[in-house]
Structures are given as C-alpha cells and as structure tokens.
Amino acid sequence: MKVSVKEVYPVFAWSWDTDTGSKAFFHNDPQHNERPDFNNETYTFLKNYRNDEDDVCGICRVSYNGVCPNCKLPGRSCPLVVGQCNHNFHVHCIYRWLDTVNSKGLCPMCRQEFTLKEDVIINTKHWEHFMTLLSKNRERRLLMEREEQDLNNEIMREEDAGEQDGTEGQQELEEEDDMQYDDDDDQEI
C-alpha cells in the first residue's frame, strides 16, 4: 500500500519553563532522584501532564500558561515570574499585589519577602522593573511608618500639654484657623 501525504498541519504547544515544577515532579518519585533517562519528548510530556490544579497562579487562579485577568493573549505579553521562595505568579498579578500597601512586600503564598529568583531565564527581563517597584514600595512603607510615628508622638505631646495647661490646645487650634484664612486669601489673589 502506498500512502501519499497531501498536507501537513503542524501543531505546537508551549509552556513556561519554571524549572521548579519539573524538579518537584521527579522528587516525588523515590526511584528517580535525578532527572531520569527519558528522551526529551517524554520529559516535556510528563512536565506538561502535571499541569493540574497546582499549576495555577496563586493570585488569579488561572493556569501559569494562561493569562492574568487583564490580558487577552498568553505568552510574552503576560509572562510568568519565579520567586526566590519558588512560588510562581503572572508578572501582572504579583506586581499588582506588591503595589498595594497591604502586601508589605510579602509573597501571597508563604509570607516571606518576595524577590525574584536568580538564574531563572524567565526572570531576567523583569529585574529592572521589579527593583524599581520594590524600592518604591519600601519607601512608601517607611514613609507610612514614619507618619504613624509622628502622629503618635503628636498625640502624646498633646496629651502632655493638655495635662499641663488646658488652654494650650485651644490656642493652637486658633492659630491653625488663622493660617487657613491666609491660604484662602492667597488663592483669591
């Protein structure tokens, strides 16, 4: 029998190489502590095969190979990053979290300070942006802590002043009022 191939439709698949996932898979198998002697095809197949519930972004709960809630196309436009703690997220998801004051710069999964893992290829493109974000966040937190401290000090001082002389607080208030009027005048001019 002779078969002639008229047309070929190649199909491609891809997934982020986070490295951590494949290691975890093989460590589960006591017989193979090292990467076993599979050919590359089997290796890739097995690695993709465990793309189950665990392989979702811990923030948006969409597969690592999918997109964050604000993107349409997966892949380069919505990449993945690997944390030092081995927790993976869509870069947009973790940036959005770290950009909130509540995050305190911590990983959502393990509450350790979140930093990018070194020597992981998919992280390399993000270092600069990430460092800017980190320092911005740290500054903001410091500022907030300082403001809180100032506020506490002020309250304590007022309490002390109140105990020493009841009229002092009243005077301060009046002075502030005057200053406000001054401001208003300036604006009108």
Add this chain to the structure above:
Amino acid sequence: MASLPKRIIKETERLVTDPVPGITAEPHDDNLRYFKVTIEGPAGSPYEDGLFNLELYLPDDYPMEAPKVRFLTKIYHPNIDRLGRICLDILKTNWSPALQIRTVLLSVQALLASPNPNDPLANDVAEDWIKNEQGAKAKAKEWTALYAKK
C-alpha cells in the same frame, strides 16, 4: 457593572460543587459579589447546634483586598461585636490574595471554636470571658439557642 473576574466565577462554582462541611455560601441573584453565608457552630464549642447567618461582599479590588464579612445572627463572642463585625487578622492586616472565600469562612468557623479574648473587639464580652469563662460560655450557649436556631 464590569464583568465578573474569572476567579470569582471559579470560586463560586467550587463552593457549590464541592462545599466546605458546615458552611454554605450562595451569591445573590442581583449582585454576584454579594454572598449569603451560613456557618454551623463547631462541635464542642458553645455555638454547637447553632446555624449562623453571615454576609460576605467581594470588593472591586478583590483579591487584592480582603472580602468584607459580617455576622447577621446575634452572637456572644469576644472577637465579634454587636454589629456582627469580626476581628480576624486575615480580614485586615494579614490578608493575602492566595486566600479564598472558602478559606476565609473556614477561619471564621475556627474563630468560633477558639475565641481569643486577649485581642477583643467586643470589650465587655472579652472582659466577661477572661473573668468568668464558664459563665461567658454558658451565655454564649444561651444566645446560640435563642438566636441561632437551625
């Protein structure tokens, strides 16, 4: 209204298909971010045999911001005040987007099993709890029978 994020749809589906024992959560027909919640009082606690109604709301920024949860049923508990507001760290400063509706409700259920009078929200209840634990627990049980009947 903006469309519902996939994560919220997924969570809602799972709450229905794979519910947490002793907890129900159903979204409101008009607002899919607003949930009607019931929690059974944990066995061995003064809230045993009680069924407590709560409301849960997912703010626009969820999961970057914690869900808002409040008891609707009257309850005698040192970390829950008269308005049903709950003092629980993961609902405030220790929120993480890795937490979900189900884990939050499990934590609330756990709070019923282990009240923490040293970090009180309802000061009078907490004082009662510290001074006279047996009496406070008896009162909690009484309130459960009175207000949280199944």
